[in-house]
Amino acid sequence: xxxxxxxxAKIGPRGYVRCSGGALLLLLTVSFxxxxxxxxxxxxxRLNHAGYKHLQHCTATLVAPQVAVTALHCLVxxxxxxxxxxxxxxxxxxxxHLQPVTAVSASSPGxxxxxxxxxxxxxxxVSTAVRPADRxxxxxxxxxxxxxxxxxxxxACRVVDFDEQGIFQLDCPLSSGTSGAPVLxxxxxxxxxxxxxxxxxxxxxxxYWFDGEDVVAACKPTQMEASQWHRQRER
Numbered sequence: 001x002x003x004x005x006x007x008x009a010k011i012g013p014r015g016y017v018r019c020s021g022g023a024l025l026l027l028l029t030v031s032f033x034x035x036x037x038x039x040x041x042x043x044x045x046r047l048n049h050a051g052y053k054h055l056q057h058c059t060a061t062l063v064a065p066q067v068a069v070t071a072l073h074c075l076v077x078x079x080x081x082x083x084x085x086x087x088x089x090x091x092x093x094x095x096x097h098l099q100p101v102t103a104v105s106a107s108s109p110g111x112x113x114x115x116x117x118x119x120x121x122x123x124x125x126v127s128t129a130v131r132p133a134d135r136x137x138x139x140x141x142x143x144x145x146x147x148x149x150x151x152x153x154x155x156a157c158r159v160v161d162f163d164e165q166g167i168f169q170l171d172c173p174l175s176s177g178t179s180g181a182p183v184l185x186x187x188x189x190x191x192x193x194x195x196x197x198x199x200x201x202x203x204x205x206x207x208y209w210f211d212g213e214d215v216v217a218a219c220k221p222t223q224m225e226a227s228q229w230h231r232q233r234e235r
Contacts, residue, residue, distance in 0.1 A: 070180030128212025143181030166209030
């Protein structure tokens with residue numbers, strides 16, 4: 001996961017982020033979680049990539065039957081079709097194994113990638129939010145951060161800032177592997193995703209507002225042709 005200052009300095013003209021590294025932090029144990037965090041059954045998984053010289057993972061979330069979202073910097077320099085999404089991953093077991101066939105840029109600028117999957121999932125997707133985060137709002141981050149990378153870690157946070165570009169800060173530090181994790185809000189109907197975790201420092205983390213209105217359309221064949229991830233990365 002990139003250092004907070006480095007990330008904000010590397011946002012390019014299209015809003016994309018180039019993250020080549022940064023300080024890694026150990027996940028701080030959260031001594032409390034709101035009652036609604038118990039017994040979560042959320043469509044969150046480990047996004048794995050095994051390359052010739054490296055093994056890495058991030059976190060991704062199912063937001064439509066054949067669509068997942070993660071952090072854009074998780075896809076660099078990975079070969080997208082060789083990534084594996086293991087929904088509900090827990091110590092070597094998982095609910096479903098899916099593979100991205102391509103990645104599409106999100107309509108809003110920021111460190112967000114939309115993964116178009118090889119087939120519809122049988123898992124229920126998480127709902128997408130219709131309004132951004134509020135300052136002071138209690139949220140939940142679910143991700144596969146170090147040192148407990150074999151299970152989903154649930155971290156209670158609060159939104160401390162939100163700007164016009166859709167970048168918001170959380171009052172909790174997170175660790176490597178949590179990149180791409182969903183920032184979740186509780187509603188009467190269940191949980192909804194309001195953002196994607198991007199970066200951290202020793203006291204706070206940064207996430208990007210996720211606008212889910214055109215998520216399904218983004219993975220239609222005509223849309224993928226026009227806005228594939230590798231084309232959007234060209235300079």
